[in-house]
Amino acid sequence: MDYIIEMNNITKEFPGIKANDNITLKVKKGEIHALLGENGAGKSTLMSVLFGLYQPEEGNIKIRGQEVSINNPLDANELGIGMVHQHFKLVHNFTVLQNIILGVETTENGFLKMDIAKEKIISLSEKYNLSVDPDEIISDITVGMQQRVEILKMLYRDNEILILDEPTAVLTPQEIDELMGIMLKLVKEGKSIIFITHKLAEIKKVADRCTVIRRGKYIGVVNVKDTEIETMSEMMVGRKINLNIDKSESKPTDNVLEVRDLSIKSNREGHNKNIVDNVSFNVKRGEILCIAGIDGNGQTELIQAITGLIQSDSGQIILNGEDVTKKSIRYKNTHGLSHIPEDRHRYGLVLDYNLAENSILQQYFEPSFNKKGFLKQYNIKEYGEKLIKEYDIRTSQGIRTITRSMSGGNQQKLIVAREISRNPDILVAMQPTRGLDVGAIEYIHKQLVIERDKGNAVLLVSLELDEVMNLSDRILVIYKGAIVASLNPNNITTRELGLYMSGSKREG
Amino acid sequence: MSNPSQAFGGFITILTGALSYGFKGIGQIFYFATPIMLTGLSVGFAFKTGLFNIGASGQFIIGAYAGIYTSVAIKSIGPAHWVLALLASFVAGSLWALIPGLLKAYANVHEVISSIMMNYIGMYLVNYLVGNSSFLFDQKRNQSVPVPEYSQIPKMGLDKVFPGSSIHGGIIIAIIAVFIINIILNKTTFGYELKAVGYNRDASKYAGINEKKSIVLSMAIAGALAGLAGGLLYLAGSGKHIEIVDVIAAEGFTGISVALLGLSNPIGILFSALFIAYITEGGFYLQLYNFSPQVIEIIIAVIIYFSAFSLIIQSFVSRFNKRKGEKE
Structure with missing residues (x-):
C-alpha cells in the first residue's frame, strides 16, 4: 500500500451542478503530485472535500490505507493534512512566531511558553532552508516570506501531507525558484505534496505525477517526466492550445x-x-x-x-x-490611449455595475451613448451585446450580468474588449x-x-x-x-x- | 400602565388608526410624509452614490432656518415669496452638506464623522441665531415667530380634497423631487458618474471621471434635499416653529429609516415615507388604549431590523448560490 492519500470516485454535487464528478486522486508517499485544471474545473472543491470543508455524496477517502471520514478541518489536521490557501490566513500584526503557534499554543500552568515553540520553529526553518525570522511582524515581510510562514505552520503541526493551492500565483520568478527548491527538500524528507496549479512549466519542473481534471470530471493521471507540456495542456483545456x-x-x-x-x-x-x-x-x-x-x-x-x-x-x-x-x-x-490596468477589480471595473454599464466606462459621455445628459439605453445595450459576441465573453445573464459575478477570465476579456474597441x-x-x-x-x-x-x-x-x-x-x-x-x-x-x-x- | 388585553386593539389601531377620520386622516399622512420623504431621499441618494449622509438633521434645520429667515426678514415679493424661501432652504442645506463633502473629497475625512459634527453645529447655530434675533424670536414661547401668510406654501387645492388636515403643496414638491432624483440616478450620465464613484472610486478615476467633484456634488445635492425638507415643514403654516431646545431634529434620523426601508431607491423611498407616516399617525391614536405613542417608534425600529435581517438572509442565500456557480 504505497498511496498515502486515495480519494476514490469522489462526487460532490451542489444544487444544479456537479462540481466533482467521479474524480479519483491517488498520491504516493513522498511525491509532488500536481492537480491540474482550469479555473472552475473543480480543484478547490476536491481539496475542500479532502480538507473536510465539504462532504462528498459519493466516493471514499483513504489516508495511509485506512478509510476515513473527514468532517472538518480539525479532522484533517489530525490526519496530518495541512493546506496553504491561495490567500494566506495570517494575522498581520502578529509576529511569525505568534502566527505559527496560533491554535496550538504551548502553555505551562495557563501561561504561554513561547521558548519551546521558538526553538522548534528555528530548527525547522534551518532544516528546510526557509530562513524565516520568528520575531518579525507579518506585515513587514514579503509575500514570498509570508508563504514560507504558512509552510512552517504546517511543518510545526507535523503535517505529512501538504496541499499548496496556487502557491506561485503571487511570487516573483526568483521566489518561485526558491519555493520549488523548498518543495523538493520537503519531499526528500518524506512529506507528500499536492500542488494545485494551472501553470504547466512549474509542473514540469517539480512534479512527479499529475492528475488532470476538466469541468468537474476526471481526465487522467500522467507521469510528468514522460509527458509533453502540450499533451498536458490539451488534457486540461480539451483542445490544442x-x-x-x-x-x-x-x-x-x-x-x-x-x-x-x-x-x-x-x-x-x-x-x-x-x-x-x-x-x-x-x-x-x-x-x-x-x-x-x-x-x-x-x-x-x-x-x-x-x-x-x-x-x-x-x-x-x-x-x-x-x-x-x-x-x-x-x-x-x-x-x-487605452489601458488594461494591473488590478482589474480596483481599477478595471465597477464591479457592481453590469456588463453593459462597464462596457462604456470611458465613453458614456460621447454622442453615441449620451444625448443631452441622458444615457442612450438602447445603444448601450447594443454595444454591450456587440462586445459579448465579438470577444466571446461568457456570462450568465448577458449584458445584465453584474460583473462581480463573472469569472476572472471573463472580467478580463471584458476589459480587453472594451479597451481594444475604443480603437x-x-x-x-x-x-x-x-x-x-x-x-x-x-x-x-x-x-x-x-x-x-x-x-x-x-x-x-x-x-x-x-x-x-x-x-x-x-x-x-x-x-x-x-x-x-x-x-x-x-x-x-x-x-x-x-x-x-x-x-x-x-x-x- | 397598559393592559396586555388591549394589545390586539392597539395593533388594529396602528394599522387602521390613520384612516379612522377618512380623508382628513389621509391628508395627515401626506403631511407627515412630506419632510421624511425628502430627508429619506437625501440619505438614500447619498447612499446610492457611496456616501452615508448621517447629517441630514443638520442640513434640515439649517434649511428650515434659511426658509424662515427669508420669509420673515425679506420684504414680500408677492405671492411667489414662498418659492424664494424654499430656494433659500434648498441652497442653505446644500451649503451645509458641502463642508463634509469637501472634507471627504480633499482631506479624506469620513463623511459620517464630519456630518455628525455638522448636526450639532447646525442645531446650536440655529438656536443661537433664532434666540438672538429681534424679529425671529418669540420670547414668550421660546421659539421662532410664525411665518407670514404670503410666504406659506400654498395648499394647491389639496385642502379641498382632504378637508381638515394640514396637507399642503409640499407633498407634490416632494414627489416631484423623488422622480427627478430617480431620473438623475438611472437615466443620466451625471447619475452614471455619481454611482460609479460611489461603487468604486479608483475605477472612476481610471475612467477619467473627476471623482472629487462627484463626491462634493453628491453631498451638496443630498444636503439640498434635506434643506428643502426643512423648508417644507416649517413654511407649511401648520403651527410648526423652531423651538430653542438642545435636540437634534428627528426628521434627519427618520430619513435614515425611510431610506433603509426603501432600499435607497427613490420610488421605494416614496412608499416607505408614506408607510412610516401612516403608522406614525396610527400610533397617535394608541393613547386611546393607554399605550404611549413612542411605542410606534419601537415598532418602526423593529420593522427596519427585520427588513435588514431579511436582506441579510437574502444576500446570504444569493452568495451561497453564487459560490455554487463558481465551483462549477
Whole structure:
C-alpha cells in the first residue's frame, strides 16, 4: 500500500451542478503530485472535500490505507493534512512566531511558553532552508516570506501531507525558484505534496505525477517526466492550445508614445531613491514593446504615470506628438490611449455595475451613448451585446450580468474588449493575463498581436518571462526604477533575460 | 400602565388608526410624509452614490432656518415669496452638506464623522441665531415667530380634497423631487458618474471621471434635499416653529429609516415615507388604549431590523448560490 492519500470516485454535487464528478486522486508517499485544471474545473472543491470543508455524496477517502471520514478541518489536521490557501490566513500584526503557534499554543500552568515553540520553529526553518525570522511582524515581510510562514505552520503541526493551492500565483520568478527548491527538500524528507496549479512549466519542473481534471470530471493521471507540456495542456483545456504565438516580423513605423526622463519620487519616509528613475523610451506603431521586470521595480508606478493615475515628478509624456504630461486621464483616454490596468477589480471595473454599464466606462459621455445628459439605453445595450459576441465573453445573464459575478477570465476579456474597441493608437496592457487560465491567456495574447498587426502600438508590462519572450518585439528591462537593458527577444535566452531582471547583469 | 388585553386593539389601531377620520386622516399622512420623504431621499441618494449622509438633521434645520429667515426678514415679493424661501432652504442645506463633502473629497475625512459634527453645529447655530434675533424670536414661547401668510406654501387645492388636515403643496414638491432624483440616478450620465464613484472610486478615476467633484456634488445635492425638507415643514403654516431646545431634529434620523426601508431607491423611498407616516399617525391614536405613542417608534425600529435581517438572509442565500456557480 504505497498511496498515502486515495480519494476514490469522489462526487460532490451542489444544487444544479456537479462540481466533482467521479474524480479519483491517488498520491504516493513522498511525491509532488500536481492537480491540474482550469479555473472552475473543480480543484478547490476536491481539496475542500479532502480538507473536510465539504462532504462528498459519493466516493471514499483513504489516508495511509485506512478509510476515513473527514468532517472538518480539525479532522484533517489530525490526519496530518495541512493546506496553504491561495490567500494566506495570517494575522498581520502578529509576529511569525505568534502566527505559527496560533491554535496550538504551548502553555505551562495557563501561561504561554513561547521558548519551546521558538526553538522548534528555528530548527525547522534551518532544516528546510526557509530562513524565516520568528520575531518579525507579518506585515513587514514579503509575500514570498509570508508563504514560507504558512509552510512552517504546517511543518510545526507535523503535517505529512501538504496541499499548496496556487502557491506561485503571487511570487516573483526568483521566489518561485526558491519555493520549488523548498518543495523538493520537503519531499526528500518524506512529506507528500499536492500542488494545485494551472501553470504547466512549474509542473514540469517539480512534479512527479499529475492528475488532470476538466469541468468537474476526471481526465487522467500522467507521469510528468514522460509527458509533453502540450499533451498536458490539451488534457486540461480539451483542445490544442498554442501558447507559442505565430506572429510575423514587426514593422514599426512612427512613434505613438514617447516618454522622456520620467522620474517619480518615493513618498515613503526615509526613502530618497526614485521609484521611477529617469526613464526614457518610445513605442512605435506596429510593435509590441514589453517592459520586463520583477514585481516592485517601479513598473506599476511608471504605467500609472503614463496613464495618468498618478503624477510624475519630472519628465515628459508625449502622445501622438503632443505633450500630455499634465493632461487629465480623460484627455488621454479620448486621444488614443487605452489601458488594461494591473488590478482589474480596483481599477478595471465597477464591479457592481453590469456588463453593459462597464462596457462604456470611458465613453458614456460621447454622442453615441449620451444625448443631452441622458444615457442612450438602447445603444448601450447594443454595444454591450456587440462586445459579448465579438470577444466571446461568457456570462450568465448577458449584458445584465453584474460583473462581480463573472469569472476572472471573463472580467478580463471584458476589459480587453472594451479597451481594444475604443480603437486606441496605443494599448497599454499591465499584466493582462495575471491569474488567468491557459485558454484565456491564449486568447488575450492573440488580441494583442492583432492590435499590433492593425498598425497600433502595444506597451506590455509582464512579470512572466515566457509571455515576455513570446509576445514582444522589443524588450526593455526595468530594475530598481531604471531601464537597464533594451533587448531583442530573438537574440537572447530566457535565462539571460532573468539575469537582467534580477539586476545581476546590465547593459554596457 | 397598559393592559396586555388591549394589545390586539392597539395593533388594529396602528394599522387602521390613520384612516379612522377618512380623508382628513389621509391628508395627515401626506403631511407627515412630506419632510421624511425628502430627508429619506437625501440619505438614500447619498447612499446610492457611496456616501452615508448621517447629517441630514443638520442640513434640515439649517434649511428650515434659511426658509424662515427669508420669509420673515425679506420684504414680500408677492405671492411667489414662498418659492424664494424654499430656494433659500434648498441652497442653505446644500451649503451645509458641502463642508463634509469637501472634507471627504480633499482631506479624506469620513463623511459620517464630519456630518455628525455638522448636526450639532447646525442645531446650536440655529438656536443661537433664532434666540438672538429681534424679529425671529418669540420670547414668550421660546421659539421662532410664525411665518407670514404670503410666504406659506400654498395648499394647491389639496385642502379641498382632504378637508381638515394640514396637507399642503409640499407633498407634490416632494414627489416631484423623488422622480427627478430617480431620473438623475438611472437615466443620466451625471447619475452614471455619481454611482460609479460611489461603487468604486479608483475605477472612476481610471475612467477619467473627476471623482472629487462627484463626491462634493453628491453631498451638496443630498444636503439640498434635506434643506428643502426643512423648508417644507416649517413654511407649511401648520403651527410648526423652531423651538430653542438642545435636540437634534428627528426628521434627519427618520430619513435614515425611510431610506433603509426603501432600499435607497427613490420610488421605494416614496412608499416607505408614506408607510412610516401612516403608522406614525396610527400610533397617535394608541393613547386611546393607554399605550404611549413612542411605542410606534419601537415598532418602526423593529420593522427596519427585520427588513435588514431579511436582506441579510437574502444576500446570504444569493452568495451561497453564487459560490455554487463558481465551483462549477
